[in-house]
Amino acid sequence: MTEVTIAHQPDAASRVRYGVDLLARALLDRGLQVEVVEVSWQARDRTPGAGLRVFVGSRSSQLVADLEGDETLLFHSGAPGDDGYYLAALPGRFVMVTGGNDTGVLYGCQELARIVRARGEIPRDLAVGETPHFVLRGPAVGLQKTTIEPPRQTYEYPVTHERFPWFYDRPRWLEFLDVLLEQRANVLYIWSGHPFSSFVRLEEYPEALEVTEAELENNRDLLRWLAAEADRRGIGVVLKFYNIHIPLPFAEHHGLPLLQTRPSPLVSDYTRKSLAAFVRTFPNVGLLVCLGETLHGDLYGEEWFVDTILAGVNDGLAASEISEPPPIILRAHAIDPLPVLERARHLYPRLWTMAKYNGESLTTWGPRGRWQQRHQALSARTDVHIVNVHVLANLEPFRYGAVSFIQRCVQAMRHRLGARGLHLYPLFYWDWPYAPDRTDPRLRQLDRDWIWFAAWHRYAWNPDRDVTAERDYWVGQLTARFGDAEAATAALDALEAIGNVAPLLVRRVGITEGNRQTLSLGMTMSQLINAQRYRPWNDLWESHAPNGERIETYVKREVHGEEHSGETPLDVAEDVEHFADKAVAAVDRGSGRDVKEAGEYAAICSDVLALAELAYFYAHRIRAAVQVCLYREAPESSRFRNIDLLRSAVVEVGQSVERFKKLVAITESTYLYANSMQTRARKVPFQDGATYRHWRDCLPLYERELANFTRNVELLAAGAAPVGRAESSVTAERYRPAEFTVMSAHAEPFVLTENASVFASTDANLRRVAEELRGLTGVRIRRENAIKRGVGIEIDLPEPAQVLIAYFQSPENVWLQPPDLEVASHADDRGGLEPVLSNAVLVDFHPRVNIHAVRFDAGRHAFDPGKGAYFIAGVVRADQQFAARNVVYGEDSARTMDWLFEDSEG
Numbered sequence: 055m056t057e058v059t060i061a062h063q064p065d066a067a068s069r070v071r072y073g074v075d076l077l078a079r080a081l082l083d084r085g086l087q088v089e090v091v092e093v094s095w096q097a098r099d100r101t102p103g104a105g106l107r108v109f110v111g112s113r114s115s116q117l118v119a120d121l122e123g124d125e126t127l128l129f130h131s132g133a134p135g136d137d138g139y140y141l142a143a144l145p146g147r148f149v150m151v152t153g154g155n156d157t158g159v160l161y162g163c164q165e166l167a168r169i170v171r172a173r174g175e176i177p178r179d180l181a182v183g184e185t186p187h188f189v190l191r192g193p194a195v196g197l198q199k200t201t202i203e204p205p206r207q208t209y210e211y212p213v214t215h216e217r218f219p220w221f222y223d224r225p226r227w228l229e230f231l232d233v234l235l236e237q238r239a240n241v242l243y244i245w246s247g248h249p250f251s252s253f254v255r256l257e258e259y260p261e262a263l264e265v266t267e268a269e270l271e272n273n274r275d276l277l278r279w280l281a282a283e284a285d286r287r288g289i290g291v292v293l294k295f296y297n298i299h300i301p302l303p304f305a306e307h308h309g310l311p312l313l314q315t316r317p318s319p320l321v322s323d324y325t326r327k328s329l330a331a332f333v334r335t336f337p338n339v340g341l342l343v344c345l346g347e348t349l350h351g352d353l354y355g356e357e358w359f360v361d362t363i364l365a366g367v368n369d370g371l372a373a374s375e376i377s378e379p380p381p382i383i384l385r386a387h388a389i390d391p392l393p394v395l396e397r398a399r400h401l402y403p404r405l406w407t408m409a410k411y412n413g414e415s416l417t418t419w420g421p422r423g424r425w426q427q428r429h430q431a432l433s434a435r436t437d438v439h440i441v442n443v444h445v446l447a448n449l450e451p452f453r454y455g456a457v458s459f460i461q462r463c464v465q466a467m468r469h470r471l472g473a474r475g476l477h478l479y480p481l482f483y484w485d486w487p488y489a490p491d492r493t494d495p496r497l498r499q500l501d502r503d504w505i506w507f508a509a510w511h512r513y514a515w516n517p518d519r520d521v522t523a524e525r526d527y528w529v530g531q532l533t534a535r536f537g538d539a540e541a542a543t544a545a546l547d548a549l550e551a552i553g554n555v556a557p558l559l560v561r562r563v564g565i566t567e568g569n570r571q572t573l574s575l576g577m578t579m580s581q582l583i584n585a586q587r588y589r590p591w592n593d594l595w596e597s598h599a600p601n602g603e604r605i606e607t608y609v610k611r612e613v614h615g616e617e618h619s620g621e622t623p624l625d626v627a628e629d630v631e632h633f634a635d636k637a638v639a640a641v642d643r644g645s646g647r648d649v650k651e652a653g654e655y656a657a658i659c660s661d662v663l664a665l666a667e668l669a670y671f672y673a674h675r676i677r678a679a680v681q682v683c684l685y686r687e688a689p690e691s692s693r694f695r696n697i698d699l700l701r702s703a704v705v706e707v708g709q710s711v712e713r714f715k716k717l718v719a720i721t722e723s724t725y726l727y728a729n730s731m732q733t734r735a736r737k738v739p740f741q742d743g744a745t746y747r748h749w750r751d752c753l754p755l756y757e758r759e760l761a762n763f764t765r766n767v768e769l770l771a772a773g774a775a776p777v778g779r780a781e782s783s784v785t786a787e788r789y790r791p792a793e794f795t796v797m798s799a800h801a802e803p804f805v806l807t808e809n810a811s812v813f814a815s816t817d818a819n820l821r822r823v824a825e826e827l828r829g830l831t832g833v834r835i836r837r838e839n840a841i842k843r844g845v846g847i848e849i850d851l852p853e854p855a856q857v858l859i860a861y862f863q864s865p866e867n868v869w870l871q872p873p874d875l876e877v878a879s880h881a882d883d884r885g886g887l888e889p890v891l892s893n894a895v896l897v898d899f900h901p902r903v904n905i906h907a908v909r910f911d912a913g914r915h916a917f918d919p920g921k922g923a924y925f926i927a928g929v930v931r932a933d934q935q936f937a938a939r940n941v942v943y944g945e946d947s948a949r950t951m952d953w954l955f956e957d958s959e960g
Contacts, residue, residue, distance in 0.1 A: 057089070057106070058081050058087065058105060058106045058107075059106070059107045059108065060077060060078060060091070060108045061090075061095060061110065062074055062111060063093075063115060064094065066092070066110075067156040068282075068285060068286045069156050069159075069160045069285060069288045070159050070163075071286075072160060072288075073151075073160035073161075073162070073163030074090055074110055074163060076160075076163050076167045077108070077164075077166055077167045079167070080166075080168075080170040080171050081170055084170055084171070084175070087105075094116070094117075095109055095117045106147050106148075106149065106176060108149040108176075109151065110162075111152060112154070112155055112156055112158065113133070113154060118150070121144070121150065126144055126145070127150055127152075130181055130183070131182075131183035132183065134154040134158050134162075134183055134184075135185040136155055136158070136186075137153070137155065137161060137185065137186050137240060137288070138154045138161075138185025139151070139152065139158045139161045139162030139184060139185075140152050140153070140183035141165060141166050141169075141180050141183070143178050143179060143180035143181070149166075149180065151166055154185065156288070160235075160287070160288045161238055161288070164235070164238075165184075169182075186516065187468055187516055187517060188474055188475055189438050189474045190241045190406075190440055190474070190475030190476065191238065192234065192239040192477070192511075193234070193239065193242065193479070194243035194244070194294070194477055194480075195242070195244055195245070195480065196244075196246075196483055197211060197213055197217075197218055197221065197244060197245060198211060198483070198484055199211055199217065200484045200485050200732045201744065202733055205302065205312070206312065207312055207883050208735070209246070209247030209248075210248065210302065212252050212265055213246070213249065213252035213265065213269075214265055214269055215269070220487045226487075228283060231283055231289060232287070233500060233504075233507070234287065235287040237507060237508055237511035237512065238515050239289065239514075240289055240290065241289060241291075241477075242284055242291050243292045243293075243294055243342060243477055244291065244292070244293050245294040246294065246295060247295065247296050247299045248295055248296065248301060249293055249295055250295070250331070250332050251265075251301035251304070251328070252269075253270070253273050253277060253332060253335070253336070254328060254331040255331075256324070256327050256328060256331060258323075258324075258327060259324050261303050261304055261307040262303065262304040263301075263303070264301050264302065277336060277339070278336065281338050281339055290340060291339050292339070292341065292383065293332075293336075294342035294343075295342070295344070296347060296348065297344060297347075297351075297363075298317070298321060298348055299312070299313060299314075300312060300313075304324065308320060313348040313880065315350050315918045315919075315920070316350055316353070316918065317354055322358070326363075326366035326369065329341075329362075329366030329367055329369070329370060330369035330373070331370065332370065333367050333369075334373050337374040337375075337376045338376065338380060339380060340380040340381040341363075341367065341380065341383070342385060343359070343383065343385060345358065345359060345384070345385070345389050345394065346385075346388025346878075347388050347878040347880070348880070349389075350844065350920040350921070351389030351390075352389060352390055352920070352921065353920060353921060355394045359384070359394050359397075359398055360394075360401065364398060364401055367379075367380075367402070368402075379402070379403060380404070381406055382402055382404065383405075383406045383407065383408050384406070385408045385409070386409040386428060387410070388877035392431060395432070395435055395436070399435065399436065404437075405436065406438040406439065406475070407433075407440065408439070408440040408441075408475070408477060409428055409429055409439075409442060410442045411442060411443050412567060412598045413567035413568055413593060413597075413876075414444050414445035414447050414566075414567055415445070415446060415447050415449070415556075415567035415573075416443070416448065416449055416454075416463070416557055417557045417594070418557060418598055418599055418600060419463045419465070420466065421470055422470075422597060423597035424596065424597050425593060425597030425598065426470060426471060426597065429471035429472065429473065433472030433473060434472065437474075438474050439471075439473050440474075440475030441475065441477065442477040442479075443463075443477065443510065444477075444479050445479055445568070446479055446483070447567070447568060447571060447572065447573065448559070448567065448571075449481055449556055450481065450482060450490075451490040451574065451725055451729070451730070452481075452574065453503060453505075453657070453658060453661045454503070454506055454549075455505040455509070455549035455550075455553065456549055456550050456552070456553020456554065457509045457524070457528050457546075457550070458525075459553050459557070460509045460513060461509070461513045461517060464476070464513035465513075467517075468517055476510060476511075478510045480499045481499065482499055482730045483730055484730035484731045484732075486499060489501075489503070490726050490727055490730065491657065491724060491725060492723060492726050502654075505528075505531075505549075528546055529542050529546055532546055535650070535654075536650050536654075536655055537648075537649055537651075538649050540643070540644070541644045544640045544641065544644030544647075547636070547640035547643075548638075548640035548641050548658070548659070548662045549658065549662070551633045551634075552634065552637035552661075552665045552666065552669075554629070554633045555633055555666075555668065555669045558629055558630055558633075559626065559630060559669075559672050560573050560594070561594060561595060561599035561600075562595070562599065562604070562622075563577070563604070563626065563679075564594060565588045565590045565591065565594075565738045566590065566594060566738070566875075566876060567591065567593075567594045568875065569731055569735050569736070570736065570737045570738055570875040570876065571737070571738035572728055572743065572746075574728050575739055575740075576756065577675065577738065577739050578739050578759060578955070579678065579707065579759060579954075579955045580955055582678075582679035583683050583686070583952070584950045584952055585604070585605070587950070587952070588737075589888075600620060602620035602621030602625075603619060603620065603622050603623065605623045605676070606683065608623050608624070608680065609680060609683040610687060613684065613687050613688050613694065623676050624676065624677070627672070627673040627677055628673075630672060631669060631670060634665070634670060638666050644659070645659065657724070660720060664717055667714070667717040668717055670710075670713040671717065672710075674706045674707065674709045677703075677706045678704075678707045678710070681700065681703040682703050682951060682954065684699060685700055686950075697767070697771045700767045701767060703763075704764050707759070707760050708760055710756075711753075711756050711757060717749050718750050721748070722750060725748070726748075727748050728748060729743050729747050731879075732747050733879075735879050735881075737875070737887070740755060762955050766954045766955075766956075786824065786826055788827075789826050789928065789930040789934055790930055790931045790934055791829075791830055791929065791931075792851070792853065792855035792930055792931045792932070793853070793929075794831075794850065794852075795849065795850040796833055797849060797914065798847050798848045801845075801847045801848075802814055802833070803833055804832055805831055805832070806820065806827050806828060806829065806831075806895075806927060806928065807820065807823070811834070812832070812860070813836065813923070813925065814835055814836050815836055816837050817898075818897050820895060820896070820897055821896040821898050822896040824891050824894040824895065824905075826891060827891070827895065830858070830928030830930070831928060832858075832860075832925055832928050833847055833849070833925065835847065837923045840870070840921070840923040840924065841868045841922065843921065844918075844919070844920045846917055846918035846919070847926060848915065848917075849914070849915060849917070850914045850915075851910055851913060851914075851929070852912060853932065854910065854911050855910055855929050855930065855932050856910070856929070856930050856931070856932060856934055857907070857910060857926060857929050858890075858906070858926060858928045858930065859872075859905070859907075859919075859924060859927070860894075860903045860905055860925045860926065861904050861905075862897075862902070862923065862924070863893075863901045863902045864901040867921070867922065868922065868923060870919055870920070870922030870923060871922060872887070872904070872906055873887055873906075875887065884910070885908055886906040886908035887906070888938070889904035889906050890905055890938050891904065891905040891941055892904050892938075892941065894927075903927075907936060
């Protein structure tokens, strides 16, 4: 029996020892006799002996240094860098497993174990080396729920067994960590709003603790254990938190809002001490910091990050005995990170950055524009810039296995964005660890979406692999899983083709790439023909899509006979039908084959067929939307002003509804729901993601829309419904005022009447006021102060009420912008996301004004929105009902044609 001696240094790290165990088990499984020894070998000790000897150690070991020095060990593929390895068979039956660091040594052992299992021996001509292209590679899991727990808000979940039983399941964690090691992932991100109150207790702030003493101890034990087990497998743990979030009991004890918009001495001291205690308790756990969303980061980000966060971490490190500080990752979200980074990057040795890839969807492998520039700026200023593949709102809830699309995306991350790190969301983030499939027991995402995790991590290791060889690789992986090469090839072809559908659709006709839209539930015709009404997210097509035209741009150029540019909506309609046809044909090829894991294979086929119906649904709707917009935009004499064009659109919408019925039929038995976030943050296609979370919930609304469209087109043909019908047909009744007192010395009340100024000490006079607002008492501030540094307003309410915020309709940064779910998932917690009155106020020489209503309870409240000019247009009763409308004045021409899809009496 062949004898193999595996030697490592006595002071070898746990991950090196883990790698030695992997190698020893592989050799034992092949019938070899294995002895593992701890020894500090020198080059002179390599005298020939019985059996094969394997030395395992990093390049920092003396033996490796000696062998490199006398040119016995030569790296033909380049010396291994961070996490890189090199395997070499040297003279005298001596084998070297080395790496650029301890993780590289682990991967070297892992690779040699794979070779032994495949070939039954250690080859005598062994010479293999690799270094990953990305420094960080790994997934995120969220300590989050699909719904909110009032009075807590988005992200706010204390860590308890009742909420997150999976977090305490150690065998499942070990399984997950082993999968990550198999895929050579080296980081695990855990997301929470404010985790510290579940993991540390502060003597100065005992009221902040959100768990029991027993739960606290359990949480500490679990996180310490997880960090240690992850470390053995070369994986670092990073904990994510938001700013400024504070624990609910702390907020209640001190009479503070749960979410803080600016620093205060009390909250800063609490947060600094929390971080110090966390770092002392868990010195090897990194931190991922989101400065935006709640905190007005552009005003206070530098102060908060340097004086509170970094200060707290350094306080903790001063009381710890670790050789290397944990990484701190600054997430570029809802904030300009460059000023923060410029001030902070010399104050901490391992400060890295992160930004989203395609926003909160997967849309393109050609990121460009403002988004690309931000990534490039960050990658130029830090050692490690990480790309965050975030939320995947457009892919929910289906499987995704378009591996070539993924490979191109990772290549773009490296070569277009300059990234050196991957942060990967699961496909159904808010419901981790469960998949949305209707099964009993429920499927785990780790099992269902194995190809998703495997592909991203494979290409984060090396994105520039030969595409032909990659196809063979994935066919092989699927063949090993399903036991039939033809079925595997068909499945890959289907996944590759259908994987183009959602990215193509959302980037060209979607409202947003974010959580606000569930793409798979469809879109209304109003959202397609009048996207501006739904506050579309410009970055979607300016950064996360190739050059091209939205529906409105396409139609205007078509009407005026202008040349089109780039990807058009009709191109997308044709393309998604093409890919759907191709995917369905591949499913047909694979059907009827005798496969292993037949349930999984059937589920892949079902997903492909569902996505094909979704593609056909959208294709019909896109063509209908173009026809309606051509009719709307064309002059009276144009060939497009033909009622037959609208009748053709009716046919297209009818066909889209038939396709949606088929989609409902497929998903009725296969999916519990479409969206993992089931809160008011989901606005498209229909308000409230808890109510409209399955395709069957949406079908009646699409059927009603079709009936309205059919009827109204015929009314139009009969001359009974003019194209220019005003949208202000709702009878306007004055809002009922509520009592309030202005508590801020820098703000003053005023009455909304013509010629009143909406700003203090400035001529900004009202010219027109919507009937609903006339005579209400508003609040005004100094415009220049609001523009320069932001001005909040504090009011006292004797009873609950709704405060009417007036936003000027301009994207310029001098004007306060409405709350935005693209950057803050809690933006609609008190309402105010959508206007209750559009174009409600005309102010001389100013942009037009929309009115939004924000709910407040009785008591003293501060409205502190950040920089930008605004005014309060009034305070009204809590039970005031709003008939949302676009206020149309005599000089306006309102021809959105949304009325075509509404009840004719509306």
